[in-house]
Amino acid sequence: MPIEKKKLDENKNNPYVSIAKALGLLIVVSFLLFAAFFTLGAYNHMYSKAIDARLLDTVPDEFVIVTEEELNKYPALKEAIDTQSYVKANPHEWSKTIDFLDEKGSYVVKFEDEYYEIGFMTA
Numbered sequence: 090m091p092i093e094k095k096k097l098d099e100n101k102n103n104p105y106v107s108i109a110k111a112l113g114l115l116i117v118v119s120f121l122l123f124a125a126f127f128t129l130g131a132y133n134h135m136y137s138k139a140i141d142a143r144l145l146d147t148v149p150d151e152f153v154i155v156t157e158e159e160l161n162k163y164p165a166l167k168e169a170i171d172t173q174s175y176v177k178a179n180p181h182e183w184s185k186t187i188d189f190l191d192e193k194g195s196y197v198v199k200f201e202d203e204y205y206e207i208g209f210m211t212a
Contacts, residue, residue, distance in 0.1 A: 134211065138183040140176050141208040142169035145197070148204060153193040155200050163189060170198075170205055183209065 160167040163186050165178035178186070187209055190196050196207045 135180060137211060138178050138180055139210040140165050140169045140178050140183065140186060141210060142166070142173055142205040143208065144173050145204040145206055149197045149206075151195055152197040152199050152204055153190075153195045155193070155198045159189075160200065166207065169207070170200055173205075175210065 160170070163182070165176050165182050166186050166189075169176040190198070190207060198205050198207060
């Protein structure tokens with residue numbers, strides 16, 4: 090037993106062991122911080138979506154007509170048309186609106202007597 094105790098005491102006083110432990114701890118903490126930063130960035134990217142409606146000055150060659158009833162199903166699109174600005178949208182509504190306009194056949198819409206170009210943004 091005394092031999093093992095002596096080895097432990099020698100390692101305790103060895104500066105290289107302390108440096109190795111500190112370096113290992115630094116690497117683990119750095120990795121955890123990187124993972125947290127990466128996760129936060131992915132979360133922000135996933136939930137940073139917006140819909141934009143730009144009022145057009147001229148009548149476009151191709152467009153689709155959207156009705157008030159259709160817009161009621163897509164509140165972010167309706168708000169974008171009403172405010173003519175960027176409107177934040179959750180990912181589900183954002184992709185649902187894209188699918189709606191894809192089915193209609195155009196991202197240029199006529200609502201009432203105005204024409205709008207609809208844009209979709211991500212972070």
